[in-house]
Amino acid sequence: MSQVVAKDPDLNNLLSIFNEELKDLATKIYIDKTERVIYIEVTREKIMDLAKKLLHLGFDHVKSLSAVDYPQEKKIELMVHIGSYLRVVRKYTVVIKSALERDNPRVSSLTSIWPSAEFHERETWEMFGVYFEGHPDLRRLLLPEELEGRWPMRKDFRIITRKAGEAETPWK
Amino acid sequence: MERGVVFIGEIDVFIKRLIRSLMEKKPVKDILEWAISYSLWPVHLMTSCCGVELAGAYSPRYDLERYGSLPFVSPRQTNLIIIEGTLTLKMAKVARITWEQMADPKFVIAMGACAIDGGLFWNSYNIVRANEVIPVDVYIPGCPPRPEALARAILMLQEKIRSVGVSREDLEILRRYVKNQVR
């Protein structure tokens, strides 16, 4: 585990608790400059156990669930922002990052632990193509029927751009 | 028996032709156009974010009801659609169905930069231009346009009705235009 030392004493307490409980689940833990965001990297098999531990520590709702597409490294990285309503830890946001393979991205759904992730997972399914196993109702949310299966937010779905001297074809 | 049926048929057709020719004559035509131009009622279809300025235009400071227009619930009993803002693919189908349900003569105002040519979102994969879906009479630029601009648009539409008119021939041109549109 990485031994990060922060200036905020509450954050140091929280990081020592994380290092103790999550030591064999997470690959890497680091914080950002403002000392309010904690990043945790984890593999896709261990994400459910990590989520259960975080729920016991008091983080009880999902603020955002989405993905970032890296076509050169052949991965799609799942990015989950988690927060808490309890007074002790409400000023910290935890970001879970998990790498999935780009050809067939599948991960188990987090709705059994955090029910607030239901509509976010539907949006990630229709924009990136990530299949969540165990989701109660996985279908498209925002897009019309013509764009189903096209995964618009991936990097190989191009839209018209205005670059000097270059002609891009529109999506149709 | 047969002579009676033909006689009744002739009076029916004759009365219809008489009414149609009276409506084209000066005093009746003026009254009709005056009545249509002072009762332009828009339907309750909020397309996108310019709807906030539309709601502000019908509020006490810029009262548009004094020009005769009142937002009403049903598309079968109104004669104006105001397309405010961006038309996405899902909303374009709804706008087309609503426009087809309205009775003739009907008018369309396209409000905002997004309805003219895409505006800020011109290269998005989910929008269409407003005049590809329904034929537009008046365009209002702005992002969002001020409520006074919307009042001016209604006044321009009223002048257009009273000068150019809504004769039957205009409706034929309208129908031919609509048939040639690509969905």
Next chain:
Amino acid sequence: MEVSGSQDITQELAREIFRVVETGVKEEGERLIELQIGPTHPGSGHMRILAWVDGDVIVRCDPDIGFVHRTIEKLSENRAYIKTIPLVERPSLLDTTPMTIGYVNALEKLMGIDVPPRAKYLRTILAEITRIASHLYGIGILAIFLGHSTGFMWAFGDREVMIELATMLTGARITYAYVIPGGVRRDMPQNFPDAVEKGLKYIEKRLRDWEKIFLNNPVVERRLRDVGILKPNIARILGVTGPNVRASGIDYDVRMVEPYEAYDEIDFMIPVAEEGDGYARGLIRFKEIEQSINIIRQAIRKIPSGEIISPQISRLFNPLMKKIYAEQRRVKLPSLMATLKPPKGEAMARVEAGRGEALFHIVSDGSTNPYRFRFITPSFRNVILFKYLIPGHRIADLPAIYGSLDYFPPEADR
């Protein structure tokens, strides 16, 4: 027999008039009817609500959103950083300033730019002015959904006072683009504090009238009390934000939890209610307007003098821009800002908009366009309440619950 024949005829008529589709038979022999409350309806806004009803009671509800999906996240990957500021304003058109503050805060954290104190106070004043305007819109929509058209007219008329103040400060009615990385674009004019005081006194007087016609109105109380009760632990699990969760007993407000801009130097309170029904949600919005008036008064008294743009940006000015800045206190953007190249990394910021907590996350790879821009608006987090809060109520309660949630569809679809 005779009875079944007439039943068939009335069912066919119902099918034609209301576009009703019969979807199946439950075990006890009851039938469910699917109602589509579509976009061309005065009580639905820019979305479609699919409600399965059994008689008069709603059994299942499914929100069909996406009618205003304008793909802002994809568009921002093809444009420079500074061109996303007007894009981020457009979803939540009622309170535009907190959204721009959030995006610009994330950009400043990524690049390491400090903001001078006078600019922080100016941003706070404008954010609170737009918060009052946004809450008045929410109250007006709640009134018109209940049929109280005087409330609708009063709310939109009072909203014009706040818009007039914002025009005096920035020059535009609703979409300002006033906040830029490093500060703000204009300084406040000389007569601004007096005009603000006049406007706030007017709003305070009107709030007393509002109590008489709306909050103490027996019809409004019958329609909103004990309707749509949201219990605190359900609100926690579903991740609801904004005045909806403060009306259920949880005091969560990002301005107190993680203060940004000038909020750590100003005293204010957070109104919290315990019941969690529609009446409490409407009442909380009135109380928040009073708190915003308090914040604006303190900020105008305490505002320090000084620069309105950070020195890291103003040293890029050419002589003409320096002259305009010295004489008129107006910032002309140097052309280098159109091709900003922040260092590689990521940054996150959160703000409290009128409807709840908004989150902004930027991933940058060192070029002029962002690699990934993710933002979540409070209305998207509240959509889940349509699925879990409405079943069990009658159809006549649907506009009352919808209005009290203050859900704005363009904000949820982004």
